[in-house]
Structures are given as structure tokens and as C-alpha cells.
Amino acid sequence: MTLLALERLMHEVVREARPVDAAAASLGVDPARLSIYRDFVRHHVRTALDTNLGVTRALLGPDRWGALFEDYLRACPPSSWELNAAAEAFPDFLARQVDEGRPGLHPFHASVAEFEWTQFTVLRHPAVIPPAPAAPTLNPTLTLLEQGWPVVPFLVAWDRGERGAPLPEARASLALLFRHPRTERCCYFAAHDDLLFAIKATHDELDAEAAAAASGHALEAVRGALDRAHELGLVIRP
Amino acid sequence: MSTTIPRLGQPFLGYGVGLRRPHWEGIFDHADRVDFLEILTENFLLAGGRPRTVLERAAAEFPLVLHGTALSIGSVSPLDLDYLDAVDALIDRVRPLWWSDHLCFSSAFGVEYHDLLPVPFTAEALDHVVERVKQVQARQPNIPFLLENPSYYVLYDANEMGEAEFLSEVARRADCGLLLDVNNVYVNSRNHGYDPRAFIDALPLDRVVQLHVAGHEDLGSVIIDTHGAPLIPPVHALLAYTLERTGPVSTLLEWDNALPTLDRLLVENDAVRATGVGALGEIAPWRR
Ligand SMILES: [Fe+2]
Numbered sequence: 246m247t248l249l250a251l252e253r254l255m256h257e258v259v260r261e262a263r264p265v266d267a268a269a270a271s272l273g274v275d276p277a278r279l280s281i282y283r284d285f286v287r288h289h290v291r292t293a294l295d296t297n298l299g300v301t302r303a304l305l306g307p308d309r310w311g312a313l314f315e316d317y318l319r320a321c322p323p324s325s326w327e328l329n330a331a332a333e334a335f336p337d338f339l340a341r342q343v344d345e346g347r348p349g350l351h352p353f354h355a356s357v358a359e360f361e362w363t364q365f366t367v368l369r370h371p372a373v374i375p376p377a378p379a380a381p382t383l384n385p386t387l388t389l390l391e392q393g394w395p396v397v398p399f400l401v402a403w404d405r406g407e408r409g410a411p412l413p414e415a416r417a418s419l420a421l422l423f424r425h426p427r428t429e430r431c432c433y434f435a436a437h438d439d440l441l442f443a444i445k446a447t448h449d450e451l452d453a454e455a456a457a458a459a460s461g462h463a464l465e466a467v468r469g470a471l472d473r474a475h476e477l478g479l480v481i482r483p
Numbered sequence: 484m485s486t487t488i489p490r491l492g493q494p495f496l497g498y499g500v501g502l503r504r505p506h507w508e509g510i511f512d513h514a515d516r517v518d519f520l521e522i523l524t525e526n527f528l529l530a531g532g533r534p535r536t537v538l539e540r541a542a543a544e545f546p547l548v549l550h551g552t553a554l555s556i557g558s559v560s561p562l563d564l565d566y567l568d569a570v571d572a573l574i575d576r577v578r579p580l581w582w583s584d585h586l587c588f589s590s591a592f593g594v595e596y597h598d599l600l601p602v603p604f605t606a607e608a609l610d611h612v613v614e615r616v617k618q619v620q621a622r623q624p625n626i627p628f629l630l631e632n633p634s635y636y637v638l639y640d641a642n643e644m645g646e647a648e649f650l651s652e653v654a655r656r657a658d659c660g661l662l663l664d665v666n667n668v669y670v671n672s673r674n675h676g677y678d679p680r681a682f683i684d685a686l687p688l689d690r691v692v693q694l695h696v697a698g699h700e701d702l703g704s705v706i707i708d709t710h711g712a713p714l715i716p717p718v719h720a721l722l723a724y725t726l727e728r729t730g731p732v733s734t735l736l737e738w739d740n741a742l743p744t745l746d747r748l749l750v751e752n753d754a755v756r757a758t759g760v761g762a763l764g765e766i767a768p769w770r771r
């Protein structure tokens with residue numbers, strides 16, 4: 246048997262495109278042993294989804310989650326050496342399932358999945374947060390996520406242990422996600438005027454006085470907004 | 484058989500452990516019980532954030548080696564140049580003593596398996612693997628590449644030679660090092676019914692630059708290489724047997740599943756060290 250033919254057979258086994266017994270006979274191996282590989286490959290993808298999309302999984306419940314996983318495994322094979330990236334295509338896959346009217350799914354589920362995957366990308370964002378910049382600077386890991394559903398307040402409540410709340414109403418929402426400069430955890434906030442103001446002032450390299458003059462806001466309020474953005478880790482100061 | 488400089492001239496790093504996330508905080512307080520660290524290459528390729536911070540500290544405070552699972556040296560699909568570029572960038576950043584991956588294919592036809600599928604021990608596969616090892620080595624002429632013997636659960640009908648012969652020929656023809664996983668030898672010897680000592684005797688031991696040891700799970704009908712338990716006494720005995728023949732070779736404890744507390748990991752590393760010292764005597768490890 247050529248190397249190509251052998252690897253094609255093994256590929257079909259782990260992609261669950263060929264029954265193990267038939268492949269085992271062709272390879273001259275014990276089917277029970279061969280199935281170990283099929284089960285491991287499936288398990289790795291399942292683990293990547295379970296760990297990176299934990300809230301989505303909990304919202305959907307074990308039956309719906311398990312059925313979606315089966316279809317996802319077939320539709321979206323992993324293509325990156327990064328194991329976590331096996332979960333990357335799931336938010337879009339879930340959104341398509343919602344669009345196609347799959348029972349038991351809600352567009353909010355797809356938004357939560359998208360949010361959870363974005364959290365992972367922020368955690369691994371390649372930017373280095375400068376420990377001591379020359380001037381106030383925006384956290385370079387800042388990521389803006391526009392969604393049709395208010396995911397942030399839902400997740401804040403979820404983290405407080407409020408798990409039985411009804412799904413929220415649709416509402417255009419902008420979330421700010423960034424990696425905290427000290428804890429290196431992913432922080433997220435619903436964008437509100439003070440945070441957006443601090444982002445714009447820092448981006449435009451305005452100090453509190455200049456930002457107050459440019460915006461017509463009271464200096465005290467501008468200082469408060471800039472201090473708060475710094476405390477959150479959104480703005481890094483010298 | 485021995486015509487090369489032992490360990491390809493690489494230093495003896497002593498007794499080390501794989502750096503795993505739950506131990507990121509505490510490991511730096513235990514340089515007295517851990518001589519070197521091995522990191523899983525793929526965990527640090529996208530290294531922003533916490534992984535990058537930890538990696539930089541690890542590289543500054545310990546001798547460091549890289550160990551990958553995604554190279555897929557035996558795959559019929561082309562080498563993944565994006566992956567290799569990322570590995571090169573990581574190597575350039577942390578300057579490990581060496582880097583390693585497994586004799587296997589872990590991706591093919593555009594799909595990543597995130598597992599180590601065995602290559603057949605055929606002349607065709609041998610030519611293919613030799614060619615690819617030469618290609619990856621050419622990218623990093625100053626950082627040695629080691630190929631590890633994986634555990635495998637099936638022995639293909641297609642095999643034309645034994646694993647030891649295959650590995651020896653790859654190492655000789657591609658002029659690479661070997662990472663000899665002693666636990667994998669034990670697991671394979673039980674799963675496929677051969678003498679693990681004869682297997683080790685058949686390898687070009689002067690090319691062995693690093694050893695792995697780990698625990699496994701015996702399910703009765705098959706032993707699974709879980710890296711999730713302490714070493715069993717026969718693996719300690721096989722480690723001693725190996726070291727008595729190789730001389731001092733850097734020995735690394737792998738523990739990847741059911742991760743223990745740092746204390747438990749250190750106790751296990753002490754046990755590995757005791758076996759090593761029993762075989763070799765006390766030998767001071769190389770430090771940066
Ligand atoms: Fe190993």
C-alpha cells in the first residue's frame with residue numbers, strides 16, 4: 246500500500262467518512278485499536294469547543310450542544326495547528342443554523358458564541374501592552390465588537406451566577422474587549438459615552454484640559470472619564 | 484554503530500519537566516528541583532498575553548527546549564510553511580537548545596487531527612520522512628532538530644521494517660537527533676508484544692539528545708499513553724537501562740492530563756532524578 250493510500254484511509258477513519266471495520270481490514274489492523282484514533286480526534290475538537298464556548302454550551306444544553314457538535318465536526322474540520330482554533334468557525338456555523346431555522350436555536354446564542362470566541366482572540370492578541378509608555382496610550386489589545394444583542398450585561402449577570410434569566414431583547418450593542426495589563430485576563434464592557442470619550446481623547450493624544458476644551462465638557466468630568474479608563478486598563482499611562 | 488559525538492554535542496540538561504499552565508506561577512520558585520523546561524511549541528506560537536510573559540521568564544531562568552506536535556513530518560501533504568515560519572519566529576525569540584516533534588502525521592488533506600497518527604515503516608515513507616527532516620533542519624542550521632518515537636496503537640500490514648530500523652535510518656540519513664520516549668517504548672512493547680530493551684539496543688544511542696518519561700493508563704486490552712499518571716516501576720527500570728547505555732542524556736517528565744499539583748510534579752521529578760542518579764551517579768547539569 247502506498248503512503249498516500251494509507252494516509253487517505255486513516256484520514257477517512259478519523260473524519261468518520263469510512264467505517265472503522267472496513268478500514269481496519271484494508272490496513273490489516275485491529276478495529277478496536279484503530280477506533281482509538283477516531284475517538285481521540287473527535288475528543289480534541291469537542292474539548293476545544295467545550296472550553297472556549299462554555300456559556301454557549303450551557304445555554305444550549307447538552308442535547309442541542311451534542312447534536313450541533315456532530316454536525317459541526319463534519320462541516321468544519323480543524324485546519325489550524327492551534328487546537329483552540331478548532332472552535333473558531335463555530336459562531337458562524339451556529340449563525341447559519343439559526344438562519345436556516347434549526348429548532349431550539351436563537352440568534353442570541355450565535356452572538357454569545359461570537360463573543361466567547363472574541364474573548365479568546367483578545368487573550369492571545371499578539372500586541373504587547375507597553376508597561377511604561379511615553380504618553381497615555383490605548384491598550385493595544387482593545388477590540389470593538391458590534392452585535393445585534395446586548396451580550397455584555399447578560400454575561401455580567403451570568404458571572405454573578407444569575408443563570409436562569411430570559412434571553413434579552415435585540416438591541417444594537419457595542420462591546421469593548423481588551424486584555425488587562427496586569428492580570429492579563431480578558432476584560433469586557435458595554436461601550437458607554439465616558440469610555441468612548443476616553444478612547445477618543447487618548448487616540449487624539451489630548452490631555453484632560455485639551456479634551457475638555459475640545460468637547461465643551463466640564464474638566465472635572467473629563468478627568469473622571471480618563472481616570473476611570475486608566476483604572477480599567479483600557480488606557481495605559483506612563 | 485557509534486560514529487557520532489554523543490548527544491550530537493548537546494549538553495546534559497539534567498532532569499526537567501514540561502511547563503504547564505497550572506504551574507506557571509509556582510515553577511520559578513523551584514529551580515533547585517527542576518533543571519530545565521520543555522514547552523509545547525503550539526501553546527506559544529500565538530504568544531500574546533500571559534503565555535508570552537511566562538515564556539520570556541522561562542527562557543531567562545531555565546534552559547529551554549521546544550517540543551511540537553503539529554509538524555506532521557510523515558504527512559503526504561506539503562509542509563505547512565506558515566506553521567514553520569511561526570516556529571522559526573519562536574525559536575529566534577527564545578533560542579532553545581533544540582526543538583523536536585514526532586515521527587507521525589498529525590494533519591493531511593487540509594485537516595488537523597491534533598493527534599499523532601503512525602506512519603508505516605516502509606521504504607517509501609522512509610524516503611519521504613528523510614527528505615522532510617532535511618527540509619526543516621535547513622531552516623534552523625544552528626538549532627538541532629530531534630525526532631521522537633511516538634506511541635502507536637496499530638501496526639500496519641504494510642510495514643516493511645521495524646520501528647527501530649526506521650528511526651535509525653531516518654536519523655542517519657537526515658543527520659538529525661532522536662528524542663527517545665522511554666514510556667512510549669514501554670507502551671508500544673506491551674501493545675505490540677516485543678522486548679523494550681532489545682528495541683533500545685537497536686537504536687543509534689549516540690544520536691539520542693533527550694529522553695521523555697511519563698505515566699500511562701493500562702486498560703487491559705491496550706495501554707494508552709495518557710501522560711496523566713506517575714511513572715510505573717518498569718518504566719523507571721527501562722529509564723535506568725537506557726541511561727546506563729547512553730550516558731548522561733537530558734531527561735524530561737511529561738505530564739499533560741489530570742495535571743497534578745506542582746508539589747506532586749516535583750516529587751515525581753525527584754523520583755525520575757533518583758533513577759537517573761542511580762544509573763549515572765551525580766552529574767551537574769549544564770546551566771545557561
Ligand atoms: Fe514524549
